[in-house]
Amino acid sequence: MDGRTLLMHQVMLSDGERLRAYDLALRESINPGDVVADLGAGMLALSFLALRHGAGHVFAVEGDPDTAAMAARIAESNGLADRLTVVRGDARKVRLPVPADVVVGELMGNLGPEEEMPETFAEFAADNLAEGGRVVPGRLTTDLTAIQFDGEGWGVWSEDFLGYDLRAVQEHAAPGPQLHFFQRDPLPLSRSVPAVTADLGAKAPSASGEVHELPITRPGTLHAVMGSFTAAFTPGVSLSNFPSYPGCNWAVWIWPLRHTAVAPGDVLGVRLHRPESVRDVAEWRLDCGIVRRKERT
Ligand SMILES: C[S@@+](CC[C@H](N)C(=O)[O-])C[C@H]1O[C@@H](n2cnc3c(N)ncnc32)[C@H](O)[C@@H]1O
Structure with a gap:
């Protein structure tokens, strides 16, 4: 992974308020055993929170190949092979083998939509969100x-x-x-x-x-x-x-x-x-x- 990308993830993982908001939201959104899709999973921060709140399985979707490879290594070194699958690819094109009960992701830019979060969530949800599924954040x-x-x-x-x-x-x-x-x-x-x-x-x-x-x-x-x-x-x-x-x-x-x-x-x-x-x-x-x-x- 290049140093710039690593630094970007380091800064994001150090943002405590960001993690706190996702932690609270996932605690309320996940039912025990739910399938969760983490869009733009990066270093798996939101996937970890989902597992902590009872997800049965997490599909960690990551578009950047180097980041996806690193995420797979992190999953392996934490013994998560049976509970977490890293899916390498653009979340807009991915089809999961089973529908997701919860879709979570953090693709917010400085203005909000410039990392194409609305488009990515919409396209992913159309193909992969279970009926009655939840989206985090919602708006x-x-x-x-x-x-x-x-x-x-x-x-x-x-x-x-x-x-x-x-x-x-x-x-x-x-x-x-x-x-x-x-x-x-x-x-x-x-x-x-x-x-x-x-x-x-x-x-x-x-x-x-x-x-x-x-x-x-x-x-x-x-x-x-x-x-x-x-x-x-x-x-x-x-x-x-x-x-x-x-x-x-x-x-x-x-x-x-x-x-x-x-x-x-x-x-x-x-x-x-x-x-x-x-x-x-x-x-x-x-x-x-x-x-x-x-x-x-
Ligand atoms: C802001 S980071 C968030 C990382 C992690 N979810 C977290 O909260 O720490 C966004 C990540 O989403 C990935 N990404 C952006 N657009 C994507 C897309 N369309 N499909 C899959 N991954 C994407 C980027 O490569 C990056 O790793």
């Missing part, structure tokens, strides 16, 4: 929020940096997304608005094209629109990359904007564009326009 949402984040990220290009004006830099920065781990929480200038909602296991929704309105709820300086995801598991259990938590392995997606004074009553119109190379979150785009309160009255 994936992409939220957009207008934010101000002084002194951090795009917010650093301000009119007062050590008493000097850095706004000239704003003129030279081409629009494009940034991934950001906040040092301090940003100031939300609007509520979070769901831009894409996917019921996992069902037909995947279109992830672009619709215009959404972000009504400004407090006065401030608009620095960016933030994209984040929420995965909803069981009632009361969800996982999101905003607000962040210690050890969170997902940055949020930031679309920087020219600094603009805004006030309640203004409305930011936004439209998310999904690119051809859907998996590259740096290729996603946002159209933005602001309607001033004065123009609306």
